[in-house]
Amino acid sequence: MVSISNVIFSILVFLSVYVQVFFFVTFLENRKKIIIRNGKSKLVRYRAVTIAVSCWNEEKTVYKTVRSLLSLNYPKDKIKIFLIDDGSTDGTWDIIRKFARYPNIKVFRKENGGKYTALNLALEHMETDFFGGLDADSFADPESLIRIMSYFEKDPSIMAVAPSVVVYNPKTLVQNAQKAEYHMGIYIKKMLGFLGAINVTPGPLTIFRKKVFDELGPYRHGHNTEDMEIAYRMQKNNYKIEHCNDAYVYTNTPSSVKKLYKQRLRWIYGFINNTIDYKSVLFKKKYGNFSLFTLPTGLISILAISYLFGRMVYNLGDFFYSKILQVETVGWHYATQTSNFDLFFINIRSPLFLVILIYSLVIFAIIFGRKMIEGKWIISLNMLYFLIIFRIIAPFWLLNAIYNTILKRKPAWR
């Protein structure tokens, strides 16, 4: 029986396997280039860097964020820290204004205008050749900046370097699931880095050359994902973005399903809409792997997840329909009896093997991502939480983001 549904299913499975194999082959090609440094690093020349912390109601975490910047292993006179209160209504301002006494810290207060406006204010006041943001819910590892800067020292063509973002102090199940997800994210980012195809320069401590903003202009709204929009713009202009896997930034993650949902809705909405804005970049040789691999991969996963979700809903509906029919026909007692288990009825079809393969490669990505930051091969239950929780909820925020895109309704920031 060859139905259209099965053909679509096979194509999506094929593409998903292709993407995973592509990552894995990239890994095999480049695995010797993945260096994990221990201990203190040194540079030949310490270039001055401006780091802007934009805050909007972050009284709980901003103190620690700034302290983490003050403890960076980097000459104090070479780091300029800008603290920008983007119209907070809580005690954020009272906390950050106390930092004004530090010689290398400048504080700003402005009306609320969104994160990109706060970052642009920092860009206006910047006097250094390097610039980075740090979200006020994230903390930089003491070695992170110096390791990032070593990339710029090594290769003058590099325009931006993204760090490895790690989940800070996970407590809830949802946060532990994200811990595994972020490990996978590190692996994927590294591979995209090798491919020259990174599509997000994350808010927590990505460092840019000033040249990027001089030539391409300041941050834009970017559908509430300004860190994605700037990466797209850089890719469109063939600016090189690298990933420094051993520069760690710890970030607070949504603690509940509801908060996670809101965050992901914003991310996916940003991905879809930035991709639409930059659709002229898609499938063009001159934009490299970003155009031929990263963006199509994102689109494939959106398609695959939505399709699989539809199929699952259909199957569940079918199952319940036949159960209802059973109860109606022969009564509750007989319908709820389960027949004896027989191995014969386990359906071993080819998609099963391929789905197992995809999951194995995803699990490898999580484990290796973790190895890149902890130096050890560790298997933890978090992977299971991640696979289960995201499998169930991801289709909803995806479909919601597609729906919002269609309606052009912008999701709330948080």
Add this chain to the structure above:
Amino acid sequence: MNNNIDWKKYIIVFLITGALFLTASYLSNYFGDKKIDQLKSIQDKIAINILSSETQFSLLQESSCKNISGSVLSGELDELGRKLEWSQQNLGSTEEVSYLKKYYSLLQIKDYLLMKKISLGCKVKSAFILYFYTTAENCSLCERESLVLSSLRDKYPELRVYSFDYSIDLSAVKALLQIYKIEDTKLPALVLDDELLTGFHGVEELESRVQESFKLQGTKPEGD
């Protein structure tokens, strides 16, 4: 820089993915074949059982009813039927599956004839239902009728249900269709005590008919 695309890699990954696909479908076929082999061996076992009972019955005639009654476990036939049904849905209607289905129909007819003889000759409490359904088109009533029959069979072990796919290409089944004048427009169809019932019949109705059929025989097996 960025725009150096490694086409070779895109092609190699494509080939690897293709190879993985082929391997997966090879494995899937392998396990499918294993299942068919399993079905074949169950069927052979049942065929030997039926043949042996038949032969035994002919040899001993009515002299030894005790040894012979219920020699073929109807449960085995049922199980085979379920597995065949599943295979048809999940392995696709391959030639092998439809061949096995024909064989299965034939075994059912043989079992029916033999059990009828035994039940008459030895006065064993029993009832027979011939059930005709279709897989050629979507028949939701057939699905419901199957559920009713399964539940009745569970309740009355002495009830034997033989189910036949209307669209099967087998002369013996076609003969049955002719005998009972079954038309494809009136499916599902049941034959109980030589009476033809078309359309859907619920549990209560069939149950009373089956009990009626038990009474008609007037006798109960010893020890009941």
